[in-house]
Amino acid sequence: MLKILKYSFYDLMRSRWSYVYFLFYLLLGFVLLFLNNDVNKAVITLMNIIIVLTPLIGTIFGVMYYYNSKEFTELLLAQPINRKKIFMGQYLGISISLTLSLVLGLGIPFVLYGLFKSAAIFNFGLLLVVGSFLNFIFVALSYNIALSTENKIKGFGYAILMWLFLAVIYDGVFLISLVMFDEYPLDKFSLIATMFNPIDLSRILILLKLDISALLGYTGAVFRKFFGTNLGMVLSMSILILWVIIPVTRINFKLKNKDF
Amino acid sequence: MKKVTFFFLLFSITLLQAKKIEVCKSCEISTIKKALELAENGDEIFIKKGVYKENDIEVNKAVTISGEEGSIIDGSFKSGVLHITSDNFVLKNIKIINVGVSYTKDFAAVKVVKCKNFTIQNIVLDQIFFGILIEKSHYGKIIGNKLSSTAKDEANSGNGIHIWHSSNMIVDSNEVFGMRDGIYFEFVTESKVHNNNSHNNVRYGLHFMFSNNDTYYKNIFKNNGAGVAVMFSKFITMYQNKFLDNWGSASYGLLLKEIYDTQIYDNLFQENTIGIKGEGCTRINYKNNTFLRNGWAIKIAGACYTNIFEKNDFMHNSLDLAYNTKVNDNKFENNHWSEYTGYDLDKDGVGDIPYRPVKLFSYVVNKTPEALVLLRSLFVDIINFSEKVSPVFTPDDLMDKKPIMNRINDRF
Numbered sequence: 001m002l003k004i005l006k007y008s009f010y011d012l013m014r015s016r017w018s019y020v021y022f023l024f025y026l027l028l029g030f031v032l033l034f035l036n037n038d039v040n041k042a043v044i045t046l047m048n049i050i051i052v053l054t055p056l057i058g059t060i061f062g063v064m065y066y067y068n069s070k071e072f073t074e075l076l077l078a079q080p081i082n083r084k085k086i087f088m089g090q091y092l093g094i095s096i097s098l099t100l101s102l103v104l105g106l107g108i109p110f111v112l113y114g115l116f117k118s119a120a121i122f123n124f125g126l127l128l129v130v131g132s133f134l135n136f137i138f139v140a141l142s143y144n145i146a147l148s149t150e151n152k153i154k155g156f157g158y159a160i161l162m163w164l165f166l167a168v169i170y171d172g173v174f175l176i177s178l179v180m181f182d183e184y185p186l187d188k189f190s191l192i193a194t195m196f197n198p199i200d201l202s203r204i205l206i207l208l209k210l211d212i213s214a215l216l217g218y219t220g221a222v223f224r225k226f227f228g229t230n231l232g233m234v235l236s237m238s239i240l241i242l243w244v245i246i247p248v249t250r251i252n253f254k255l256k257n258k259d260f
Numbered sequence: 261m262k263k264v265t266f267f268f269l270l271f272s273i274t275l276l277q278a279k280k281i282e283v284c285k286s287c288e289i290s291t292i293k294k295a296l297e298l299a300e301n302g303d304e305i306f307i308k309k310g311v312y313k314e315n316d317i318e319v320n321k322a323v324t325i326s327g328e329e330g331s332i333i334d335g336s337f338k339s340g341v342l343h344i345t346s347d348n349f350v351l352k353n354i355k356i357i358n359v360g361v362s363y364t365k366d367f368a369a370v371k372v373v374k375c376k377n378f379t380i381q382n383i384v385l386d387q388i389f390f391g392i393l394i395e396k397s398h399y400g401k402i403i404g405n406k407l408s409s410t411a412k413d414e415a416n417s418g419n420g421i422h423i424w425h426s427s428n429m430i431v432d433s434n435e436v437f438g439m440r441d442g443i444y445f446e447f448v449t450e451s452k453v454h455n456n457n458s459h460n461n462v463r464y465g466l467h468f469m470f471s472n473n474d475t476y477y478k479n480i481f482k483n484n485g486a487g488v489a490v491m492f493s494k495f496i497t498m499y500q501n502k503f504l505d506n507w508g509s510a511s512y513g514l515l516l517k518e519i520y521d522t523q524i525y526d527n528l529f530q531e532n533t534i535g536i537k538g539e540g541c542t543r544i545n546y547k548n549n550t551f552l553r554n555g556w557a558i559k560i561a562g563a564c565y566t567n568i569f570e571k572n573d574f575m576h577n578s579l580d581l582a583y584n585t586k587v588n589d590n591k592f593e594n595n596h597w598s599e600y601t602g603y604d605l606d607k608d609g610v611g612d613i614p615y616r617p618v619k620l621f622s623y624v625v626n627k628t629p630e631a632l633v634l635l636r637s638l639f640v641d642i643i644n645f646s647e648k649v650s651p652v653f654t655p656d657d658l659m660d661k662k663p664i665m666n667r668i669n670d671r672f
Contacts, residue, residue, distance in 0.1 A: 098361065168639045171638070175634055179627065182628040
């Protein structure tokens with residue numbers, strides 16, 4: 001598995017997309033800090049970008065990589081190697097290279113601009129952890145879609161639709177249901193509803209550390225009680241881990257029955 | 261004859277000349293009460309170093325009470341300490357500690373009732389219930405005092421500087437912390453509150469009601485439980501104050517309720533949950549204020565008419581303005597908005613397209629507060645954008661027609 005991981009990783013490095021992605025984040029980090037010069041403020045802007053962009057890039061990379069390396073994968077499958085190892089190697093290869101691009105690309109400018117001296121270091125760390133989780137989650141989800149759809153175009157379509165659903169439509173439905181049922185107590189509902197969407201969960205996790213916590217009033221109290229404590233932090237992190245594990249398990253399950 | 265007149269004059273001068281009564285632990289006069297019995301109008305009582313355990317000291321003569329460093333009056337948590345009912349008194353340089361807590365009586369370190377022309381200066385109050393409690397008095401000066409306590413909740417704590425039914429008071433350069441309300445005014449008119457620092461109080465940093473024609477300037481209100489509340493008053497002027505870090509689910513930088521004909525300018529509102537919350541405020545001019553990193557910069561509830569917001573800076577607030585009606589009678593002009601995305605082609609420093617400070621999202625949040633969990637989500641950005649293009653829900657005449665491109669007040 002490690003060999004395949006290494007292979008996928010180097011393959012992605014060679015294909016230069018990782019570099020482009022890395023350079024993009026590097027530039028973004030520098031520009032943000034150049035314009036703002038306030039690490040704290042930059043973290044908020046960055047959050048807006050990471051929450052939307054990381055899932056999108058993860059989804060596209062996942063689907064693209066699967067379809068592109070399909071022939072090579074089939075060649076590998078003909079060898080006496082465990083299927084699980086091949087796919088897990090590929091999956092980890094993509095996720096880790098994307099995560100590296102993110103962490104290094106943003107880490108370097110922030111460290112240069114004196115992150116270690118700033119109080120924002122914890123928020124920034126949380127941002128990177130959440131971003132990494134989103135990478136792992138969305139690569140896994142897109143692999144699921146790619147495995148289940150033979151047709152490339154369809155696969156791409158579904159993957160983008162999945163991203164669109166989780167990033168935009170879900171919140172729309174969420175908002176409408178909040179407005180429709182605003183005569184009912186909604187704090188528990190909104191708490192649960194955020195759990196079902198990794199993007200929302202990541203957003204809330206970061207926002208509670210930044211600006212939202214005092215604005216929420218009563219709901220805020222419920223949220224802060226939940227996310228603000230160590231237990232809540234551990235719980236929401238484990239939900240993010242669950243969001244990685246479940247799609248990965250499904251990949252493995254799918255693999256067993258799939259006829260290549 | 262001349263000699264007689266001379267002696268007579270000399271005699272009357274010695275009579276008129278105030279005497280100085282010293283109080284110390286080992287002196288003949290070892291208590292302040294004793295000293296007050298001996299004193300006459302115009303005398304000075306000087307308290308030497310030491311701890312004097314006395315309660316309910318009645319001051320009914322126009323005396324000057326002062327102390328040297330280290331002179332402490334200890335109320336032993338029994339009841340109030342000084343109870344002053346005389347005009348023209350001066351109180352300075354003493355320290356009063358340990359005032360008793362009561363749920364039925366207003367025990368205060370210094371209680372002033374029906375006095376005129378008095379000065380309370382440089383006194384230190386610690387572990388108090390009420391600090392300086394003034395009733396029905398006029399022309400008083402409260403300068404450079406330090407009041408503190410360790411209040412935990414509203415029910416069993418008192419106010420720092422509490423003034424009721426008075427006029428022409430000056431409250432200057434005091435520091436108040438750890439009380440219920442830092443500075444409390446009720447029915448106080450023609451007064452000035454300036455250069456005070458009121459911080460870390462359980463409820464409000466400054467709280468005033470039914471107090472007309474007052475001026476508040478250069479004060480700092482920081483980290484108070486609910487910020488500053490201003491209610492039922494007219495003709496107020498507030499300028500160069502700082503409202504900082506009043507952060508909590510029911511906190512305001514400045515809460516205005518039923519306020520009329522008021523000038524609010526050159527203030528800084530930074531990192532408050534709500535910068536200014538207005539309810540029933542009419543004819544208020546907000547000018548040259550800076551709203552920096554608040555949750556809501558301004559939240560306007562019903563019945564606010566003819567308010568003018570001019571030349572203010574709205575910088576990096578989570579939501580600039582919340583408005584719960586479609587009717588708009590307030591004017592926003594020439595403000596700077598950090599969220600403004602318009603352009604300035606003719607380079608005159610004024611944006612060419614109007615700015616709409618009320619976003620659809622803040623409208624939705626007003627109706628369904630729980631929706632705030634969607635703050636900064638992509639969907640919210642999209643609906644905000646579409647609302648900006650064609651307003652449906654938000655008042656369409658509520659806009660800043662001439663937004664300023666650059667920061668206006670860069671003092672902060």
